[in-house]
Amino acid sequence: MNKKLTVENLSISFRTVSGNVQAVRDISFDLYEGETLAIVGESGSGKSVMNRTIMGILAGNGIVDSGKIVYEGEDLLKITEEQYHEIRGSKIGMIYQDPLSSLNPIMRIGKQITEGLLLNGHHLKNKIAKLYNKERIAYYEIERDIRILKEKKAKDPESKQKLKDLKKRLPEAKKIMVAAKKKATKIVMAEYEKQKAAHKIEMDALKKNPHNLDKEALKAEIEAKKEAFRRVKRVTKMEAKEKALKVMEEVGIPDPERRFKQYPFQFSGGMRQRIVIAIVLTSNPDILICDEPTTALDVTIQSQILELIKKIKEERSLTVIFITHDLGVVANIADRIAVMYAGKIQEIGTNDEIFYNPQHPYTWALLGSMPDLSSHEALINIPGTPPDMRFPPKGDAFALRSQYAMKIDMEEQPPLFKISDTHYAAAWHLHKDAPPIEKPVELQERIERMKVLTEELIRNEVALDYE
Ligand SMILES: Nc1ncnc2c1ncn2[C@@H]1O[C@H](COP(=O)(O)OP(=O)(O)OP(=O)(O)O)[C@@H](O)[C@H]1O
Numbered sequence: 001m002n003k004k005l006t007v008e009n010l011s012i013s014f015r016t017v018s019g020n021v022q023a024v025r026d027i028s029f030d031l032y033e034g035e036t037l038a039i040v041g042e043s044g045s046g047k048s049v050m051n052r053t054i055m056g057i058l059a060g061n062g063i064v065d066s067g068k069i070v071y072e073g074e075d076l077l078k079i080t081e082e083q084y085h086e087i088r089g090s091k092i093g094m095i096y097q098d099p100l101s102s103l104n105p106i107m108r109i110g111k112q113i114t115e116g117l118l119l120n121g122h123h124l125k126n127k128i129a130k131l132y133n134k135e136r137i138a139y140y141e142i143e144r145d146i147r148i149l150k151e152k153k154a155k156d157p158e159s160k161q162k163l164k165d166l167k168k169r170l171p172e173a174k175k176i177m178v179a180a181k182k183k184a185t186k187i188v189m190a191e192y193e194k195q196k197a198a199h200k201i202e203m204d205a206l207k208k209n210p211h212n213l214d215k216e217a218l219k220a221e222i223e224a225k226k227e228a229f230r231r232v233k234r235v236t237k238m239e240a241k242e243k244a245l246k247v248m249e250e251v252g253i254p255d256p257e258r259r260f261k262q263y264p265f266q267f268s269g270g271m272r273q274r275i276v277i278a279i280v281l282t283s284n285p286d287i288l289i290c291d292e293p294t295t296a297l298d299v300t301i302q303s304q305i306l307e308l309i310k311k312i313k314e315e316r317s318l319t320v321i322f323i324t325h326d327l328g329v330v331a332n333i334a335d336r337i338a339v340m341y342a343g344k345i346q347e348i349g350t351n352d353e354i355f356y357n358p359q360h361p362y363t364w365a366l367l368g369s370m371p372d373l374s375s376h377e378a379l380i381n382i383p384g385t386p387p388d389m390r391f392p393p394k395g396d397a398f399a400l401r402s403q404y405a406m407k408i409d410m411e412e413q414p415p416l417f418k419i420s421d422t423h424y425a426a427a428w429h430l431h432k433d434a435p436p437i438e439k440p441v442e443l444q445e446r447i448e449r450m451k452v453l454t455e456e457l458i459r460n461e462v463a464l465d466y467e
Pocket residue numbers: 014015016021022023041042043044045046047048049050059061062325389
């Protein structure tokens with residue numbers, strides 16, 4: 001499988017008046033093309049901070065202490081804000097927990113859905129940008145390296161010399177970029193002028209009414225031709241509306257033509273989340289990050305939105321990161337699950353591995369705290385509270401809340417032990433010399449019940465397929 005995004009040794013902290021909060025601590029994972037990776041953990045485990053960093057919207061007091069986020073060969077932590085803006089507008093989209101906070105309460109939803117299309121729909125400008133992209137990147141790379149070196153304030157002679165060299169190269173790179181832009185503009189505009197001349201000839205001929213159309217039909221045809229030509233230059237308002245209505249239909253907003261003119265307060269919570277999804281989809285992203293998109297919704301609506309995310313993921317071949325504190329939510333949607341606690345990935349594996357063969361006591365606790373399908377009660381209540389991340393524990397962060405903790409758990413951070421090619425867990429009891437431990441009997445029983453239920457469900461679905 002192709003890697004779509006790679007996070008490598010990412011650590012993020014926040015400078016606060018009461019100390020340094022270590023929100024994300026040395027996280028690494030790959031996101032594969034076409035998969036849904038769920039990131040699950042209690043509040044404060046660092047899920048949102050990590051994903052906001054991927055989106056390039058880390059809070060002002062946040063600092064990336066180390067690591068890389070590689071997307072299409074580029075380290076997103078090194079690109080400029082301008083480049084990030086482009087990626088956010090077209091490659092990586094994000095849906096948040098509270099749809100209202102992503103919507104403008106005093107703007108009609110039609111305008112909110114078409115805004116991005118109109119803003120990014122300057123075809124000529126985009127064509128020009130594509131043509132001199134290489135030179136543009138070359139210039140911005142030098143600018144970025146200068147900025148990074150300056151931020152580091154390194155005083156060693158090697159860094160000083162590097163900074164000097166880069167500064168020397170910058171004007172030349174700028175000159176090359178400006179020249180390339182000029183050339184690209186000339187090419188694109190010449191092509192456009194040709195199309196414009198051809199359009200004029202076509203319009204002059206049409207005005208002579210060669211097909212003897214009646215007045216109204218002729219007027220309509222002239223207007224249609226004009227509109228088609230406007231679309232060569234940019235996304236027009238009419239075109240943006242057509243696209244918006246289509247995407248509204250795609251996300252299940254009934255009567256889109258009427259809804260287009262309404263304000264967010266005229267929609268239910270579930271419908272608002274559909275609008276937010278529609279807005280994100282207009283930019284045709286290939287990665288969709290969903291940050292607790294169903295938490296604020298009631299259960300029936302929750303499952304409808306989950307179904308919608310599943311549907312658009314399949315239809316548009318999206319790669320999805322799904323963040324939630326609730327393992328139950330992702331059971332039907334995730335291909336793989338990463339369990340996070342205290343800023344670290346504690347366990348990562350396929351859906352089956354996490355649900356049927358969990359290895360970390362924290363994953364056991366999360367599974368046990370899910371309400372039971374029949375009794376609707378939780379088996380286990382996780383005792384205690386997550387650690388204060390200004391002073392993260394030395395060893396396994398979950399040890400303080402775990403009845404299975406050993407001495408070493410208090411002293412040393414466990415590495416991720418390999419259970420299978422796809423399954424890893426950071427728990428000392430997986431060390432070959434550690435005494436074996438068993439998960440709680442009630443949890444094992446629940447896992448067995450879940451297995452039976454899932455198999456039954458699959459059998460029924462297969463039977464339905466044959467009917
Ligand atoms: N701007 C900030 N300044 C200081 N600390 C912050 C900031 N943003 C997040 N944190 C801290 O970083 C840690 C991780 O927060 P994060 O929001 O990623 O958790 P989460 O797992 O997404 O939880 P939730 O589900 O509540 O959003 C927490 O301890 C939080 O208090």
